[in-house]
Amino acid sequence: MSLLQKVGVSAENLEPQETGKYIGKPISRVDGRAKVTGNAKYAAEFNVGTGILHGFVISSPIAKGKITAVNIRQALSQKGVLTVFTHLNVPGLAWFDRSYRDQDAPPGGSPFRPLQSDEILFSQQPIALVVAETFELARYAATLVHFEYEVKEELSVGLEQNLDKAKKPEKHRFPVPKPRGDAEKALKESAFTVEEDYYHGYEHHNPMEMFASTVIYGDDDRLTIYDKTQGVLNSQSYIKSVFGLSDDKARVISPFMGGGFGSGLRPQYQLYMAVLASLELKRSVKVVLTRQQMFSFGHRPATLQKIALGASADGKLQAIINKCVSETSTFEEYTENIVNWSGQMYQCDNVLLDHQLVPLDLYTPLDMRAPGGVTGMYALEIAIDELAVKAGIDPLEFRLMNYAEKDQNLDKPFSSKELRECYRQGAERFGWSKRNPQAGATVEGNNLVGWGVATGCWEANQMPSRAKAMLSADGKLTVGCATADIGTGTYTVMTQIAAEVLGVAMEDVLFKLGDSVLPMSPLQGGSWTMATVGSAVKLVCDDMKTKLFKLAKQLENSPFSNIKEEDVIFSDSRIQLKADTQKYLTFSEVLQKSEVNYLETDTTSLPNMLEQNKYSRFTHSAVFVEVKVDKDLGTVHVTRVVDAVAAGRIINTKTARSQILGGVVWGISMALHEDTVMDNNFGRFMNHNLAEYHVPVNADIKDIDVIFVEEHDDIVNPLGVKGLGEIGIVGVAAAVSNAIYHATGKRLRNLPMQLDQLL
Amino acid sequence: MNKFTFVRVDSPDAAIAELDEHYSPKFIAGGTNLLDLMKENVECPDHLIDINHLAFNKIEDSPGGGLRLGALVTNADTAWNQEVEKRYPLLSQAILAGASPQLRNMATNGGNLMQRTRCYYFYDTATPCNKREPGSGCSAIGGYNRILGILGTSEQCIATHPSDMCVALAALGATVNVTGKNGNRIIPFADFHRLPGDRPDLDNTLDAGDIVTSIDLPNEDFTSYYKYLKIRDRASYAFALVSVAAALKMEDGKIKEARLALGGVAHKPWRSNEAEVLLAGNTANKDSFEKAADVILQGAKGYGDNTFKIELAKRAIVRALTEAAGLEEQA
Ligand SMILES: Cc1cc2nc3c(=O)[nH]c(=O)nc-3n(C[C@H](O)[C@H](O)[C@H](O)COP(=O)(O)OP(=O)(O)OC[C@H]3O[C@@H](n4cnc5c(N)ncnc54)[C@H](O)[C@@H]3O)c2cc1C
Ligand code: SF4
16 A cells, blocks of 8 residues: 555546547446346345344334334244344434434434334334344244334325425525526516426335345454445445444445435435344344335425526516425425526526425435436426427527526536537437427327427536555556446446556456445445546556556666656556657566566545636536327327437446436336325325336337537546436426427426326 | 245145135235235235146137136236137237236236236235225225226225236126036126125125136137227336227128227226117217217216226227227227
């Protein structure tokens, strides 16, 4: 380990021409084979050693009240059942709320503490953990535990029924910009106006893999924890602070994740439960949630946006008002950026934004793919379409007429914004110019055909991150960082960057992630991993080059003794003279001749905030959608999508395209299918399984065409990348709604847009 | 899920004999419905009797000149069977509109008849449900009922029978062959499933321990004018909001005989003799289809979230009959 750790903003930017051997290529996943052959192990699949115990969580049947009695006798009488943890026998744990506040916890509030009180705060609240020798036994014994409750009848569960309780959050994670101009006055004076409500209900992440934690109880009470998480360090610090453990007592590992979508940004309660049981019983314990229990924690909050827009007679936006109410729990204030987009997307001098929260008797909402963005943009982009129709202007033309050249929310220029090019290329590929402006005019048999467009937008952030690298004498490079691969392709793209920067073959690079012993990285979310970890990997490999070169220079008869680093290139595992590529040393030669087994380096990459803060940094997209709506039956099929995305440099065109495809599919899902159904009498989500919680099936998905629009950005980060995890979903639901309007003349503003809205 | 014992039997007698030995025994065929219900603690059998090895595993000619479908033949093998495709294409269409290929590969014909409602509350033991726990109340009335019934409902239960296959079987006038402690019985399809009334816990008219052995399809020709139309919230792998099985015999643009049954709307496949009589002898056109729809939907009642089904069913009937009559190409 080097003593002098390099901290920096990264040496220099990746040159545009460095779209080289690996970067910018459609490279298949390095972990693809392991995944399809079942060799990639997930949290519940680690069966280290024998004698592992299984915990089964009991969920509350009531939404609000108190547990008045618990009877565990019958459960305990089963041979093989070790114990049942409830609020009555859980040991004293951390006292203060801050110990339970993980990296993605809302500011303030009191994070939920499983099994620490008789109080029931939400339906399906975990109220007991049954621990037994087999999963089947634990599950059976769970049916033998009897609870009595005092049920509180008055429930607040529906957003629309509780709007009177709306209030401003104490701390907003994304402060709402102050009003600019006088939006109400400008609205009154506008030639064309739209004033409508836009609603969407609860949605759950539902990744394929259930939440699971396998805790291996080792020597000296050391815990090795295989957890389903988007941040091993987040899980580790949570466990450490809640259970009072030191760093070396809890190692968290998560090599693969069967889908996150934000659900793994907070440690879920199975982690707490498994660690609790393991520490108490001094045994290894596994806890896996059921699909039903996947509906028992965070979700995309139900949201109501009241939008008013005004335009002048010549189609210029004069006023934008978005007053939004969304839900949170009674114990935390969950906020997301829903309304700020309304003040940023279009040139408009009069803007009034507001965001309030209604506390409901539900678990705290949780970031879900493009949290807030997908919500705010769907409402805004339908409203814009409505205004364009009123003004008699083509909706794409209308957007171009009101294009924002700078971010008026922040009064800053964009670091780059090729949205205009997205509109142009997307329209061309889609054939937008052939669109009949008349709604309801295109008929094919029993189907009405409609075309719609919408804009997408998402943040392009970079966070601090560390990375370390080790080059061994056989020329193999290992790079490590505690980030995660939640299915996005992190393993692959980081391997590409390392190979490209150091000039080695990808096969010679091993990228390690998902282990709390690796160098710090932030949570895997927010579409910042490429920018953040990618920059750290670049920095550490740049640093490795310097170290290697220094070593090479010191060799006896070194061909580089009088040469500067700028005058050599690192390629094909060699250092070679720029001027004469026949003069080179292989990396192995350098190490072997220096009698060094390996070279190590550890760096911290920091975003250049001074420079970045001068700009507003976002990814943009233009989504074009064709729908066919059965004129009598109201069934909607999305038959064609073109999504043109400007996201800076594309490191891997294959995994990038997959991200956008997945995002678009989810956008269609959000538009037409997804809906967690609440029973207002019981305060309980009722369709808690994948037969009734609908996501699209293959038959729902037709043609999706992805375009990456070239975009050069020197500001966002040294790689010039912007991240693609979320942009694909943003705007799709609006484009579908706009297409349905164009097909039928009916404007749908409630998600999901199911057929009964069209009868 | 509770603890249970398991036995595999190879004759109906052995299966029936197993019944007396246990407190709450259940037959298991494909298991695609029963196991889900066991995992949710909705069904808690203490003993599973695996009937997959009984000899009711063939599709063969029936004594009356029709076709006999063994109760243990899978839905997939039935739908793709050449005789079924040729002589009862409506049935193939209906089966293939249901579930997913994987499920159809496991699901049996007997199990399909016996599958239970998909009412959310029935599946969730945290909520009252008269079907699951008689007398506890019906949570769906006044609760969330988008997928539930509009016809033949009772104050006790508004559940639907979720099968697609059964809607076609009802339209085709199938009969169900059953064996049990009291010997063999033949049950006309219309009498197999029942309405909830004040006994919503009973889905059908079988006696405890009866085994469905086969289903007989009568020797009739509905091979030219037929349509199974299923309307659902996604393109596949979803239960019907409304489905229509329509089959016609036509002569010179006139309907000679009609069969019409609805799925997704009632506790049983909903067939109306009156509507069929009304169609017979009429010209196949929108007007007569709408009249038939009004007749079959007489007395339909919405419960809020599902009220749209009344209008949807009407439109679906018109569409299905239009396509069946060949007035429009099948979608
Ligand atoms: C996600 C999902 C989606 C589905 N979608 C559809 C759909 O769209 N349309 C549709 O029609 N169906 C659908 N199904 C239901 C499926 O068709 C049924 O689960 C299946 O037909 C049941 O058959 P089985 O052999 O698996 O029955 P099992 O699960 O083995 O048994 C079901 C019940 O029938 C009893 N039983 C079985 N055989 C006999 C017999 N011979 N005699 C007496 N009793 C018997 C059992 O005791 C049990 O009570 C879906 C199922 C799932 C899980
Ligand atoms: S409709 Fe029937 S199955 Fe559903 S809750 Fe009511 S009684 Fe139970």
